Amino acid sequence: MSSNLGITSREANYSEWYNDLVLKADLADYSAVRGCMVIKPHGYALWELMQRALDDMFKATGHVNAYFPLFIPRSFLEREAEHVEGFAKECAVVTHHRLKANPNGTGLIPDPEAKLEEELIVRPTSETVIWNTYTKWIQSYRDLPLLINQWANVVRWEMRTRLFLRTAEFLWQEGHTAHATYEEAEEEALTILNECYTKFAEEWMAVPVLKGIKSKNETFPGADHTYCIEALTQDKRVIQAGTSHHLGQNFAKAFGTQFVDKDNTLKYVYATSWGVSTRLIGTLIMAHSDDKGLVCPPKLAPVQVVIVPMGRDDETRLRTFAASDDLAAQLKLKGIRVKVDKREKESPGFKYNYWELRGVPVRIEVGPRDLDSGALPVSRRDSGEKAPVALDEVVERCVDLMVEIQQAIYDKALAFREACTRRVDTWEEFESAFAGEGGAGLIVAHWDGTPETEQIIADRTKATIRCIPLTPLDPSDEVPGVCILTGKPSSRRVVFAKAY
RNA sequence: CGGGGCGUGGCGCAGCUGGUAGCGCGCGUGCUUUGGGAGCAUGAGGUCGCACGUUCGAAUCGUGUCGCCCCGACCA
Numbered sequence: 001m002s003s004n005l006g007i008t009s010r011e012a013n014y015s016e017w018y019n020d021l022v023l024k025a026d027l028a029d030y031s032a033v034r035g036c037m038v039i040k041p042h043g044y045a046l047w048e049l050m051q052r053a054l055d056d057m058f059k060a061t062g063h064v065n066a067y068f069p070l071f072i073p074r075s076f077l078e079r080e081a082e083h084v085e086g087f088a089k090e091c092a093v094v095t096h097h098r099l100k101a102n103p104n105g106t107g108l109i110p111d112p113e114a115k116l117e118e119e120l121i122v123r124p125t126s127e128t129v130i131w132n133t134y135t136k137w138i139q140s141y142r143d144l145p146l147l148i149n150q151w152a153n154v155v156r157w158e159m160r161t162r163l164f165l166r167t168a169e170f171l172w173q174e175g176h177t178a179h180a181t182y183e184e185a186e187e188e189a190l191t192i193l194n195e196c197y198t199k200f201a202e203e204w205m206a207v208p209v210l211k212g213i214k215s216k217n218e219t220f221p222g223a224d225h226t227y228c229i230e231a232l233t234q235d236k237r238v239i240q241a242g243t244s245h246h247l248g249q250n251f252a253k254a255f256g257t258q259f260v261d262k263d264n265t266l267k268y269v270y271a272t273s274w275g276v277s278t279r280l281i282g283t284l285i286m287a288h289s290d291d292k293g294l295v296c297p298p299k300l301a302p303v304q305v306v307i308v309p310m311g312r313d314d315e316t317r318l319r320t321f322a323a324s325d326d327l328a329a330q331l332k333l334k335g336i337r338v339k340v341d342k343r344e345k346e347s348p349g350f351k352y353n354y355w356e357l358r359g360v361p362v363r364i365e366v367g368p369r370d371l372d373s374g375a376l377p378v379s380r381r382d383s384g385e386k387a388p389v390a391l392d393e394v395v396e397r398c399v400d401l402m403v404e405i406q407q408a409i410y411d412k413a414l415a416f417r418e419a420c421t422r423r424v425d426t427w428e429e430f431e432s433a434f435a436g437e438g439g440a441g442l443i444v445a446h447w448d449g450t451p452e453t454e455q456i457i458a459d460r461t462k463a464t465i466r467c468i469p470l471t472p473l474d475p476s477d478e479v480p481g482v483c484i485l486t487g488k489p490s491s492r493r494v495v496f497a498k499a500y
Numbered sequence: 501c502g503g504g505g506c507g508u509g510g511c512g513c514a515g516c517u518g519g520u521a522g523c524g525c526g527c528g529u530g531c532u533u534u535g536g537g538a539g540c541a542u543g544a545g546g547u548c549g550c551a552c553g554u555u556c557g558a559a560u561c562g563u564g565u566c567g568c569c570c571c572g573a574c575c576a
Contacts, residue, residue: 006537015570034568090575125576159501159574166575220576240576279576312534349536367535377535500576 007357009291014235014438021285022163025294025358035161035168042358043281045302047171050280051151053204053299054173057196063147063175068129070153071120076128079254083127086221090157092122122155127222127247127273130176131255138178138269141261145188146178164282165239165500172277178269180261182248185270189246192274193227197242205280206297206410207231207287208417209241210442210495212467216451217458220273224248230466230495232417233286236439238466238497241283244274286500288382288409294359295382297409298402304337305398306360308351310367317344324366327376330395336402356381361405362398382409417442421473423493430484430496434461439498442466444473446490448483457485463496 007020022028027043039047055065071094078084098114101107123129134146155169175192179185193211201209209229219226223245231241251257252268261267288295298304309324311317324340331338339360341351348365355363363379370376375388378397382405389397420441424430433440440463447453447465458464472478477493 019569030568086575154576156575158576160570160572170576172576243576275576277576308535310535317534344534347534347536347538349534350538351536353537365535369535 006353007291007293010234017291018282018285019163021289021293021357022282027281027285027294028163030163033168035158037163037167039171039278042302046281046284046296046300047278049300049302050200050204051173054196054200054276055149055151057200058149058173058175061191061195063149063177065150066148067150067152068126068133070123072123072126072129074119074121076132077121079128080222080250082250083222083254087124087156091124092155092157094120094122123152124154124156125273125275126150126152126154126174127176127251128255131251131257131271134176134178134269135255135257138257138259140259141180144178144180144259144269145184147175147188148177149173149175162282164278164285166279170277170279172275174273174275177272178252178257179271180259180267180269182270185246185248185272189227189244189272189274192244192272193229193242197229197244197274197276200276201229201231201241201280201283202410204297204299205284205287206299206406206413207241207283208410208414210238210467210469210473211471212469212495214243214467215454215465215494217454218465220245222247222250223273224250227470228467230497231283231287232413232420232442232497233283233439233500234289234416235286236420236441236498237500238439238442239279239283239286239500240466241280242274242276245272247271247273282500287413289359292353293357295409296359296361298361298406301359301361302337303339303355303358303360304402305331305339305362305364306351306355307338307340307364307366308348308355309340309342310348310365316368319371320366320368323371327364327366327394331398334395334399336398352379362401364394364398380405382412423474423477424484425481427484430457431461434463434496434498441497442473443496444477444493445484445496446481446492447494448486448488448490453483453485453488457496461496462498464499466495466497466499468492468494 007024008016010017025042026040028040029038031038077087095116096110096114097116098111099108100111102109137143138146151173153169153171158166158168161167177188179188198209198211201207209231211229214226214228220243225246227244228240229242231239233239249268249270251271257269258266259269285294307324307328309317309320311320321342328338328340352363359381361381365377375390376394377386378389378394379386380401421444422441423444424433430443430445433443443463454465481490482488483490
């Protein structure tokens with residue numbers, strides 16, 4: 001067969017493997033606009049399943065959805081100093097509201113008469129429009145807490161983009177909450193981190209994540225502090241998979257959001273914001289997939305079981321198709337997303353590869369021989385294992401496999417992360433760990449706590465502090481020591497890695 | 501923005517010592533096939549990113565320009 005089948009192996013070129021996979025598994029495609037992608041139906045189905053699970057978690061923790069506008073007046077972004085600093089250099093700006101025919105006869109130009117008084121910024125994140133609105137909504141402690149989420153697209157004009165991991169436009173959810181006290185806001189930020197993001201990553205995506213707090217250098221512009229979940233990729237780098245920010249009173253003060261408390265005094269509210277994006281899809285790919293294509297956790301697989309009926313003549317096909325449809329109907333009753341691939345032109349071998357590339361967790365073959373023998377070959381995408389299962393046990397087996405595979409890929413990812421985690425105590429060892437091109441896994445080391453030291457380390461090794469874990473990876477990590485670079489006192493170890 | 505690469509049927513590529521395009525995959529049709537990316541036959545489909553220039557003649561040479569991808573700096 002010709003060589004354009006299949007995808008580049010991870011070993012040959014990890015980056016190419018990733019791009020090949022995204023394109024050939026039909027998850028996304030490049031678009032006419034630099035840095036923007038088209039999310040194809042299979043990729044979007046995955047996103048919809050992610051959205052549904054996350055949305056349920058947000059609702060279960062007391063949040064409601066709303067929608068705020070795409071455009072932000074320039075002056076809004078100017079309100080919060082750090083926020084401007086953080087986002088100004090990557091904003092798309094709308095300057096006109098009308099086009100007209102170019103006087104020279106070629107195409108269209110912005111109509112000079114239709115220039116906006118104040119430019120509109122395509123939201124890179126919505127804190128500012130939302131806080132402008134919240135100021136109107138919040139008068140009394142009785143209006144608090146305000147717990148709102150929105151599903152939206154945002155635009156950040158990144159210099160360099162990658163499918164799903166960093167696109168100029170991306171889809172996400174952003175929660176924005178307002179509280180009467182610091183403690184309540186803190187509890188909210190942690191609830192999202194623990195009850196929503198960590199649970200989603202680990203229980204749905206089957207990706208073990210590090211929960212932690214960001215160093216000052218990595219804190220969200222405008223936040224008091226930032227919590228995060230960080231995931232390891234197969235090339236031993238780390239991806240920030242989600243963030244939950246305690247914004248303190250920064251935005252309330254910038255937008256004048258005050259309320260009258262029970263004691264009849266005027267106070268500024270405390271705020272949080274939190275988000276996860278389509279980057280989660282990239283995270284999921286990098287965590288589990290292999291050289292045959294996508295490996296999707298059953299809970300998020302758009303198709304969980306694919307049935308491939310065989311048959312070289314109409315009579316046989318009638319039989320295998322009927323058996324397949326019957327089996328599919330039974331699986332659907334169990335809530336399993338199932339697809340019967342009845343395409344007649346494609347060979348069974350082609351179909352196996354096709355669905356493996358797209359990450360379907362379980363495949364069942366239905367051929368005349370199997371029907372005669374009363375057992376169907378059932379294959380697992382994650383391990384490649386294939387074993388015959390008695391006809392009347394297939395449905396039950398599939399139900400079990402959904403759970404088994406979900407757990408197996410989580411366990412595998414966790415074992416990999418543990419194998420890639422080590423503690424380093426000397427600068428020489430630290431520097432050599434990060435030497436070279438690739439990732440180096442998680443290096444757990446002491447740091448003197450200053451942004452200056454973190455910056456020097458980053459400049460020398462390209463490694464940054466991914467987080468200060470909320471719970472130590474090992475109890476010994478909380479034993480004081482000395483900074484890997486400066487030798488100054490350190491209260492605890494933090495996690496260094498090269499990041500995506 | 502710096503470095504590298506690439507723009508030729510839908511996709512991947514060849515042609516580039518100038519003579520107005522060719523291969524594989526895919527696609528249509530027919531027959532034979534279907535248990536790890538089926539075979540044969542037949543057919544459709546491009547004027548070679550764009551502009552200017554050199555020339556009798558440009559995919560091919562020259563100048564310019566636009567775009568995309570990869571690697572860095574920056575970022576979720």
